[in-house]
Amino acid sequence: MRASLSCRFSRSARAPQYLPWWPALVLWPGLCHPALAFEVFEGFQVHGFLSQGYFLTTNNNLFGSSERGGSLDFTEIGINASWAPRPNLQLAVQFLSRRAGEAAEGEPEFDFGLLDYTAVATEDRRIGVRFGRVRFPFGLYNDTRDVAFTRPSILLPQSIYNERTRELAISGDGIMLYGEERSTWGNLALELGPVLARVDNENSELALLFGDFPGDLENRWSFIGRLMYSTPREALRLAVTGVRLETDYNPRLAFPDDLGPGKDLFEPVIFSAQYNAESWSLTGEYARRPIKHEGFLVLGFDFDIVGES
Amino acid sequence: MVVAVNPATPVGEAIARNTLSAIFGMRLCAWEDGTPIRVFVLPDNHAVHGMFCKQILGVFPHQYRAAWDRLVYSGTGQAPLEVASEEEMHARLAGTRGEARVVVGSEEEMRARVAGTSGAIGYLSRKMIDESVTFLPVQ
Numbered sequence: 001m002r003a004s005l006s007c008r009f010s011r012s013a014r015a016p017q018y019l020p021w022w023p024a025l026v027l028w029p030g031l032c033h034p035a036l037a038f039e040v041f042e043g044f045q046v047h048g049f050l051s052q053g054y055f056l057t058t059n060n061n062l063f064g065s066s067e068r069g070g071s072l073d074f075t076e077i078g079i080n081a082s083w084a085p086r087p088n089l090q091l092a093v094q095f096l097s098r099r100a101g102e103a104a105e106g107e108p109e110f111d112f113g114l115l116d117y118t119a120v121a122t123e124d125r126r127i128g129v130r131f132g133r134v135r136f137p138f139g140l141y142n143d144t145r146d147v148a149f150t151r152p153s154i155l156l157p158q159s160i161y162n163e164r165t166r167e168l169a170i171s172g173d174g175i176m177l178y179g180e181e182r183s184t185w186g187n188l189a190l191e192l193g194p195v196l197a198r199v200d201n202e203n204s205e206l207a208l209l210f211g212d213f214p215g216d217l218e219n220r221w222s223f224i225g226r227l228m229y230s231t232p233r234e235a236l237r238l239a240v241t242g243v244r245l246e247t248d249y250n251p252r253l254a255f256p257d258d259l260g261p262g263k264d265l266f267e268p269v270i271f272s273a274q275y276n277a278e279s280w281s282l283t284g285e286y287a288r289r290p291i292k293h294e295g296f297l298v299l300g301f302d303f304d305i306v307g308e309s
Numbered sequence: 310m311v312v313a314v315n316p317a318t319p320v321g322e323a324i325a326r327n328t329l330s331a332i333f334g335m336r337l338c339a340w341e342d343g344t345p346i347r348v349f350v351l352p353d354n355h356a357v358h359g360m361f362c363k364q365i366l367g368v369f370p371h372q373y374r375a376a377w378d379r380l381v382y383s384g385t386g387q388a389p390l391e392v393a394s395e396e397e398m399h400a401r402l403a404g405t406r407g408e409a410r411v412v413v414g415s416e417e418e419m420r421a422r423v424a425g426t427s428g429a430i431g432y433l434s435r436k437m438i439d440e441s442v443t444f445l446p447v448q
Binding site: 078106112121122123135182278 | 344345381
C-alpha cells in the first residue's frame with residue numbers, strides 16, 4: 001500500500017472567475033491525500049485517492065460558505081481499476097465523487113473507462129489507440145487534474161484549468177490515437193482524436209451559454225490533440241494542445257421564450273512549458289481561446305471573440 | 310548499483326540504458342519473447358531507489374512518480390509494483406503488522422520478489438548480489 005501524507009498551507013489562491021473576488025486569505029491544509037494502490041492479482045491493479053480541503057476566506061465565498069468559520073465543502077474521492085490481460089492490451093476505469101460548493105455535490109460520476117491497445121512497442125517507439133471514455137490530453141495537468149498529489153498547487157491556475165469549464169475539459173467519449181518516439185535528441189509524443197465532450201449537464205451549459213436555458217446542448221464530433229517534446233531526461237517539457245469543440249443548442253421553447261438554435265465553436269490552443277530540477281519544477285502555460293457563437297438570435301449571444309490567459 | 314532480473318528472463322548479457330528507461334517508465338511492457346515485464350521498485354524515499362533513478366536512469370525520483378501517477382490516474386498505463394507496499398499489505402492481511410515494519414522497503418524483499426516472479430526486473434546495491442537473481446550490466 002502506498003500512502004502519502006502531506007499538509008499544505010497557502011496564503012492566497014485564485015478564485016474561479018464567476019465568484020466575486022477580493023483579497024482573501026485562503027487556508028487549505030490540503031487535508032492529506034492518502035493514496036491507495038495494490039495489485040489484486042497479476043495484471044489487475046486498484047488505485048484510489050482522497051483529498052479534503054478547508055477554505056477560509058475574507059470578503060468572498062469559495063466552495064461553500066468559506067467566510068464564516070471556513071468551508072470543508074471541497075472533497076475529491078476517486079477509485080480506479082486497470083487490468084492488463086496482455087502486455088499490449090489494457091482496460092481501465094475510474095469513478096469519481098467530487099464536492100465543490102454548488103458546482104458538484106458528491107454524486108458518483110463515470111470519469112473514464114477505456115480500452116487501450118498498443119500496436120507497436122519498442123524501447124524507442126510506441127503507437128496505439130484508446131477507445132471509450134478518455135481523459136482529454138489538455139495542457140500538462142488536465143490528465144490528472146482531480147488528483148491532489150499530482151497538482152503543483154492547491155487549485156490549478158484558473159486561467160487554464162477553469163472550474164467553470166471542468167466538465168467540458170475533463171473527459172469525453174471517442175477514439176484517441178497516440179504515438180511516441182524517443183531518441184538521443186529527445187522525446188516526441190502525440191495524442192490526437194475525435195471525441196464527444198460531456199455537454200449534457202448544467203455546468204457545461206453555464207460555461208458555454210452563461211445561464212441555464214430551457215433547451216439542451218448537443219455535442220458534435222470534436223477534435224483534441226496534444227504534441228509534447230521533452231529533452232532526453234525530461235528536464236524540459238514543452239507541449240502544445242489544440243482543441244476544436246463544436247456544440248449545438250436545441251431550444252425547447254419557441255423564440256423569444258428560449259434562445260435560437262445556436263452553435264458554439266470553441267477552439268483553444270494551449271502552450272505549456274515545464275523545467276524540472278531535483279527539488280522544484282517551474283511551469284508556465286498560455287492559452288488563446290477563440291469562441292464563436294451564432295444562431296442564438298439574442299442580442300449579445302452571437303459573438304466572435306478571442307480570450308487569452 | 311546493479312539491475313536484477315528473474316533468472317528465467319530472456320535477456321542478453323547486458324541491457325541498454327534506453328531499454329531500461331522504457332521499462333521503468335512503464336512504456337515497454339513485454340520482453341522480446343512476449344513475456345510480460347513485471348517491474349519492481351523500492352519506495353520513492355529509499356536511498357537505493359534515488360541512486361538508481363539518478364545514477365542509472367538520469368531522472369529524479371519525483372519525475373518517475375509523476376509519470377506513473379499520470380499513467381494510473383488517466384487510465385493509460387499501470388504503476389510498477391512497490392516492494393514495500395505489497396509486502397506491507399500481505400503482512401497486514403496475515404495479521405503480522407509488526408513484522409511488516411521490519412521488511413518495508415528492504416532490498417532483501419526486492420531480491421526475493423525478483424527471484425520469485427516470472428519476467429521480473431528490479432535493482433539492488435552490489436552487496437546484495439547472489440545466485441537467486443541475474444544481474445545485468447547497463448550499456
